[in-house]
Amino acid sequence: MSLNSNLAVKYSRVCYFTNWGVHRSMKEARLRPEDIPADLCTHIFYAFANVGGLTLQAKHPNDLNTYQGEQPLYPRIIKLKEKNPDLKILISCGGWGNSAEFDSLASSESSRETFSNNAIAFCRQHGFDGVDLDWEFPSANSRKNFGLLTRTMQKAFKKEAKKSKKDRLLLSLAVAASEVLIKQGYDVPVLCNYVDLINVMTYDLYGSWTGKIGHHSALFHRRGEKGLERDLNTNSSMYNWIKAGCPRDRLIIGIPGYGRAFTASGNDPVKAYGESGSVSSISSPYLGESGLLAYYEICKKELSEGFKRYWHKEHEISISFKDGVWIGYDDPDSVRNKCEYVKREGFAGAMIWALDMDDFSGKFCQKNRKKRLKRFPLINAMKEVFETVEITTQMTTLPIQTTTLTNETILLNEEFQVLLDQMFEDASSSSSAAAAQHYLNFILFCFVYLLKIIS
The missing domain is CATH 1.10.287 (Helix Hairpins)
Structure with missing residues (x-):
């Protein structure tokens, strides 16, 4: 018998770090850079920076200054690379509600060049390894310009790396999952040619805007789903990008660190799928939001508040349910499932939004108090699958x-x-x-x- 080992396969584990997560009202919900194991993620995306004029700008007072007793966050997050030199830390700009920031900077070649050079200066000054563009979402009028922006940035990054003799800065995108938005705003072959990572936001597929109960991050469709609803899952979303012309080795699936809650009329959470249902009024004491709960909050409800966890075999995803409150979320089992899917399909890895929504302290999801605390169970499930030695x-x-x-x-x-x-x-x-x-x-x-x- 001869043994051939394929140990060179590497999958990206992209983790978003939110600068506001350090200042949440409840102490247990605050995640600091020092709480993150340096080898937990392969990439950390720091969210968010502003796109002011034609340059990147620190957005929160705590980015570069002492704020509410916390030292500046930029140098603290970058310090993780001292423990893990392979870790890549990118600055993410944009985010929900900030689409207008990109329209003007992408509108001409001179503005695209100016922004690219300013972005390089920003990254080199603060120690970031690249830029993540989170444009939610480009209109049809900006479709061509967005592709040109990535081309200009990639060209500028290569030129600067050659001149400075440093590693080239990385370029990443956070992108929509729906076929409609993809056709509207993304010149897919161009984007996927010039960008290193395409992070598909395969979550928030159901919510208040759908008017129906459904899992916001299911892996596959289920029997009985028709039309648009049949495509509201991770697998269909990823194939939207493949069919549009993006290579698999650029694509990263998105995994939410939170669940979305609905109000169901009956007592069977599986039968509630597809029913008309409003977003639940259940509130999140840690995140301060309504109808949305961090993974560790769902753990708490299941361990001490009587919520029961269900597994949907077709969607290959978990549900938590009690007294008409229906929560669709990801747990370590569904994360492992999705990461195995990534490996089968030949995708580049997985991304999670966000680090501070996982059970980063290990205190909420621990069923047996005698066992050692398991911190970051969602991301560690991702790491476990991606770092498994593959031997053929x-x-x-x-x-x-x-x-x-x-x-x-x-x-x-x-x-x-x-x-x-x-x-x-x-x-x-x-x-x-x-x-x-x-x-x-x-x-x-x-x-x-x-x-x-x-x-």
């Missing part, structure tokens, strides 16, 4: 020589199996560096084992 085995016919097993050989076989089991157990729970070390130990043991067999 090719069988070949070899002559077999029958020998009598000695006690020493039996002992070696037992040691071999113990080490093998330990290697895979540790690799699934350790950092990539630790997993690599276990793999090297395994190779060394195999070598020694073969020497003993031969001798």
Whole structure:
């Protein structure tokens, strides 16, 4: 038997960090840069910066200044790279309600060039590794200009990298999932040619605007869905981009760290799908929003408030339900499912909005208080799947020589199996560096084992 290992596959784990999350009203909901393990994500997107005029500008007082007792956040988030030099930290600009910021800067080649050069200066000054454009959402009039903007930025980034002899700055997009918005505002072949990462927002597919109960981030459609509703899922959204001409290795699926709640009339959460339903008035004490709950808040409701978790087999997603309150959300099981889907489909990875919505303290979702706290369960589920060592085995016919097993050989076989089991157990729970070390130990043991067999 010969063993061929494919260990070079790498999937991106994109995590949004929100600068306002440090200042939430309740202490338990505040996530600081120092709370984030440096190897948790491959990319951290700092949200948000303003697009002021033709340049990037710090948006929140805490970005560059001491604010409410917190030291400036820019240098603190960048400091994570001291522990993990491979970590990429990008500045994200735009966001919901800020579409007008992009219209003018993308309107001419001179404005696109000026913005590109100013963005480079901003990133180099503050230590960011690139720019994430979160344009929600470009109109038909801006479709061509958006593509030209990415071309100009990519060209400027390459030119600057060659001149400065530094790594080229990365360019990323946060984009719509619906076919209508894709056709309207995105010149897909152009964008996917000039951009490093396309983060598809495969969530918020259901909400108050739909007037019906549905999961806002289902993986697949379910039987009985027709027309537009049949496309309101992650798989259909990703194929919207593929059909429009985007290579799979540019595409990142979106995973929400929050759930959306509806009011259902009956007592069966599965039968409630597709029914007319308003957004639930249930409020989020930690996020301060209505009808939307962070993952850790849903954990709290299931562990101490009587909410029951259900699994929808067709959608391959979780639901939490109690007394007519219907919450569609992602949990570690659905995240693993989606990440396996990413690997099967050949996509580039997964993105989560946002770090401060996961159970970053590990205190809310822990069922057994005797066990070690499991922090960031959603993102760690993503990491677990993406960092699993993929080994392909090719069988070949070899002559077999029958020998009598000695006690020493039996002992070696037992040691071999113990080490093998330990290697895979540790690799699934350790950092990539630790997993690599276990793999090297395994190779060394195999070598020694073969020497003993031969001798």
